[in-house]
Amino acid sequence: MSSNPIKVALIGNPNVGKTSVFNQLTGLNQQVGNYPGITVEKKQGVCKLNENTRARIIDLPGTYSLNASSIDENVVIELLLNKNDEDFPDVAVVVTEVENLKRNLLLFTQIKDLEIPTILVINMADRMALKGIELDIPVLEKELKTKIALISSRKKTGINQLKELILNYTELSTEPCLHASSIDPDYFNNLRRAFPNQLLYKLWLVITQDVNFLNLERNEIKSSFTKSHADLKRLQQKETIKRYQFINDTLKIGQKIDVSKATDIRAKIDRILTHKIYGYVIFFGILMLIFQFLFDWSSIPMDFIDETFANFSSLAKQHLPAGEFTNLISEGLIPGIGGIVIFIPQIAFLFLFISVLEESGYMSRVVFLMDKIMRKFGLSGKSIVPLISGTACAIPAIMSARNIENWKERLITILVTPFTTCSARLPVYAILISLIIPEKRIFGFLSLQGLTLMALYLLGFGMAVFSAFLLNKYLKLSCKSYFVVEMPSYKIPMFKNVGINVLEKTKAFVTGAGKIILALSVILWYLGSHGLSDDFNNAEAIITQQNQNKTITTEAFEDQVNSFKLENSYIGYMGKAIEPAIRPLGYDWKIGIAVVSSFAAREVFVGTLATIYSVGSHSEEETTIKNKMAAEVHPETGEKIFNFATGISLLLFYAFAMQCISTLAIVKKETNSWKWPIIQLVFMSGFAYITALIAYQVLK
Amino acid sequence: MEICSSELKIGEVATITSVNLDEIPLKLLEMGCLPGNSITLIQIAPLGDPLYFNVNDSHVAIRIETAREITVTKI
Numbered sequence: 001m002s003s004n005p006i007k008v009a010l011i012g013n014p015n016v017g018k019t020s021v022f023n024q025l026t027g028l029n030q031q032v033g034n035y036p037g038i039t040v041e042k043k044q045g046v047c048k049l050n051e052n053t054r055a056r057i058i059d060l061p062g063t064y065s066l067n068a069s070s071i072d073e074n075v076v077i078e079l080l081l082n083k084n085d086e087d088f089p090d091v092a093v094v095v096t097e098v099e100n101l102k103r104n105l106l107l108f109t110q111i112k113d114l115e116i117p118t119i120l121v122i123n124m125a126d127r128m129a130l131k132g133i134e135l136d137i138p139v140l141e142k143e144l145k146t147k148i149a150l151i152s153s154r155k156k157t158g159i160n161q162l163k164e165l166i167l168n169y170t171e172l173s174t175e176p177c178l179h180a181s182s183i184d185p186d187y188f189n190n191l192r193r194a195f196p197n198q199l200l201y202k203l204w205l206v207i208t209q210d211v212n213f214l215n216l217e218r219n220e221i222k223s224s225f226t227k228s229h230a231d232l233k234r235l236q237q238k239e240t241i242k243r244y245q246f247i248n249d250t251l252k253i254g255q256k257i258d259v260s261k262a263t264d265i266r267a268k269i270d271r272i273l274t275h276k277i278y279g280y281v282i283f284f285g286i287l288m289l290i291f292q293f294l295f296d297w298s299s300i301p302m303d304f305i306d307e308t309f310a311n312f313s314s315l316a317k318q319h320l321p322a323g324e325f326t327n328l329i330s331e332g333l334i335p336g337i338g339g340i341v342i343f344i345p346q347i348a349f350l351f352l353f354i355s356v357l358e359e360s361g362y363m364s365r366v367v368f369l370m371d372k373i374m375r376k377f378g379l380s381g382k383s384i385v386p387l388i389s390g391t392a393c394a395i396p397a398i399m400s401a402r403n404i405e406n407w408k409e410r411l412i413t414i415l416v417t418p419f420t421t422c423s424a425r426l427p428v429y430a431i432l433i434s435l436i437i438p439e440k441r442i443f444g445f446l447s448l449q450g451l452t453l454m455a456l457y458l459l460g461f462g463m464a465v466f467s468a469f470l471l472n473k474y475l476k477l478s479c480k481s482y483f484v485v486e487m488p489s490y491k492i493p494m495f496k497n498v499g500i501n502v503l504e505k506t507k508a509f510v511t512g513a514g515k516i517i518l519a520l521s522v523i524l525w526y527l528g529s530h531g532l533s534d535d536f537n538n539a540e541a542i543i544t545q546q547n548q549n550k551t552i553t554t555e556a557f558e559d560q561v562n563s564f565k566l567e568n569s570y571i572g573y574m575g576k577a578i579e580p581a582i583r584p585l586g587y588d589w590k591i592g593i594a595v596v597s598s599f600a601a602r603e604v605f606v607g608t609l610a611t612i613y614s615v616g617s618h619s620e621e622e623t624t625i626k627n628k629m630a631a632e633v634h635p636e637t638g639e640k641i642f643n644f645a646t647g648i649s650l651l652l653f654y655a656f657a658m659q660c661i662s663t664l665a666i667v668k669k670e671t672n673s674w675k676w677p678i679i680q681l682v683f684m685s686g687f688a689y690i691t692a693l694i695a696y697q698v699l700k
Numbered sequence: 701m702e703i704c705s706s707e708l709k710i711g712e713v714a715t716i717t718s719v720n721l722d723e724i725p726l727k728l729l730e731m732g733c734l735p736g737n738s739i740t741l742i743q744i745a746p747l748g749d750p751l752y753f754n755v756n757d758s759h760v761a762i763r764i765e766t767a768r769e770i771t772v773t774k775i
Contacts, residue, residue: 099757267742371761
């Protein structure tokens with residue numbers, strides 16, 4: 001027998017281990033997408049409850065209450081208010097944490113008011129003994145009118161009990177556990193009389209929250225039950241106080257805490273980690289470690305991948321029948337894909353570190369340490385999260401700016417985040433640094449190349465802060481705001497959570513970039529190996545004529561033919577057309593093509609050059625992309641193309657230029673106007689051009 | 701004696717006597733920043749702002765102008 005799956009919504013405060021519960025229930029059986037029209041992550045998974053029954057589980061964004069203050073939180077309310085939504089849950093599972101039960105229950109009492117069958121999960125039960133906490137489960141179940149699953153996602157206990165409760169969800173009570181309407185009986189009685197068929201708490205949410213509500217005309221309620229903003233706020237405050245009274249009374253009889261055991265370890269650790277000197281030393285130590293790791297130690301798997309792809313290319317050439325199709329594969333596809341696969345180790349490491357910093361709870365301490373300093377530049381301490389996660393990718397980073405309460409601080413953060421060195425710049429930096437910076441070590445262990453990379457990260461960060469300073473000066477916006485940051489308890493990151501996160505993000509990077517690169521490399525290959533003019537088609541004859549009076553080896557002859565062909569191909573014409581604009585920066589037309597195609601996405605740079613150079617050379621031997629670039633010389637002067645001046649100029653250009661269509665799209669979405677992404681594009685790319693120009697002219 | 705929570709010293713425990721509801725964000729109330737609950741100053745950030753409190757077992761950092769709107773008595 002198979003039946004429709006039971007629809008389950010996981011709801012809870014941030015930092016209660018909701019994602020761990022989700023991972024325990026679904027394993028790798030999950031998919032991440034977006035809610036339609038908005039860029040809030042939607043996580044769904046399937047859980048097998050028994051032989052015949054499955055549950056479809058949605059992990060809703062973390063929220064402190066049903067009083068939403070961000071679009072992530074709106075998602076929760078909109079789903080729970082809309083019975084017609086295909087995801088509307090049969091049963092709500094509210095996840096709480098044993099140490100913060102009092103506060104977590106606030107959300108629980110609100111969900112209960114919606115009269116949806118609700119299960120209460122008390123997570124991190126393994127910490128109870130340590131913290132001297134005792135719970136009287138039967139009493140709590142009676143007072144809260146629910147069933148409780150005491151689980152520990154770390155120790156993997158209690159999950160089966162939760163599955164059992166989900167299976168029998170029809171037996172759950174749907175009665176609210178307190179009557180919030182007593183905060184203003186007259187008002188609520190009138191409301192009840194006007195809309196007898198609607199749930200009172202639902203009406204209240206529609207009045208107070210800025211959410212879409214399908215079944216009811218919002219204006220209809222509004223006009224007859226308008227209250228001033230201040231009055232509504234006061235009622236909301238009263239409601240919160242009322243709920244806490246109920247929770248306090250309930251916990252008085254259902255929870256015992258042995259105060260002697262309840263030492264505040266978190267506070268003790270925090271006195272060191274947020275200390276005015278040690279705090280910063282530790283923070284910068286961690287950053288140093290990450291960068292050494294990224295550049296130095298990830299080179300081992302990267303070299304391996306690089307050579308493997310070079311081997312693939314020559315294998316394909318040797319074993320496939322010669323012809324157009326083989327050329328497409330060996331010169332277009334394989335180098336193009338290799339150009340992106342090589343960066344998987346670095347990108348995975350980067351996501352790993354960021355995921356560990358966030359999971360462990362350390363990120364909030366950095367927010368606390370940096371707030372006052374960041375405010376001097378018009379940013380918030382919370383801007384540090386986008387700025388750090390921007391080192392992975394600017395897109396999720398810009399979305400994470402949502403929890404900055406002040407609009408001006410948030411806007412500035414969104415505008416400057418793309419300056420931070422994202423993982424798409426990493427491939428470009430890595431290959432350029434290895435070409436122009438010698439492989440030396442200072443003090444025997446600090447790699448010079450690693451330090452250069454770190455300097456580039458600092459440059460990006462510095463530029464972000466500097467432009468924030470300018471924006472803060474010239475943007476005239478006044479916003480009243482506040483700043484509330486929760487300091488979650490420290491947790492050793494769970495391998496499964498971090499692992500799934502790294503896997504998902506890396507996969508998204510490779511497939512997302514991979515698609516563009518694949519398409520571009522095919523187009524580039526075609527444009528590079530075909531031409532219109534007679535010159536292109538008669539290359540052999542022309543070169544033979546040029547070499548009439550010289551003796552020349554077959555190999556040198558072939559090379560000359562190929563480079564002549566490339567110059568007269570479609571891509572050659574295009575490159576030559578833009579050359580005047582990029583010549584002063586020290587780039588030849590091939591680099592120019594790579595730079596222009598990078599405006600789709602930066603990481604395309606390496607793949608593009610790889611494709612162009614593969615078409616250009618005809619050697620059967622395996623050569624890596626790096627070797628090809630190092631061997632490239634100027635046809636007239638015989639000088640190396642990738643010399644120090646050109647390298648630095650390119651590094652600066654990539655550090656500052658806005659070359660990411662996806663980022664521009666997300667900025668448009670988050671700021672709701674084309675004005676800001678256009679300003680970003682013009683300012684960043686203009687600035688990049690000027691600095692690259694100055695650098696090349698000074699260094700050449 | 702009533703003082704502002706911003707005047708507490710590190711490690712001092714106090715009880716909240718009143719909060720200025722016009723200036724305090726709802727989110728902070730929802731974390732348990734309500735009259736009658738206990739409040740402890742855990743850490744002051746370098747440069748004197750923000751302040752890091754334990755309010756009602758919620759560990760939370762707020763800026764000094766918000767902390768001034770919370771009145772407390774020392775225990």
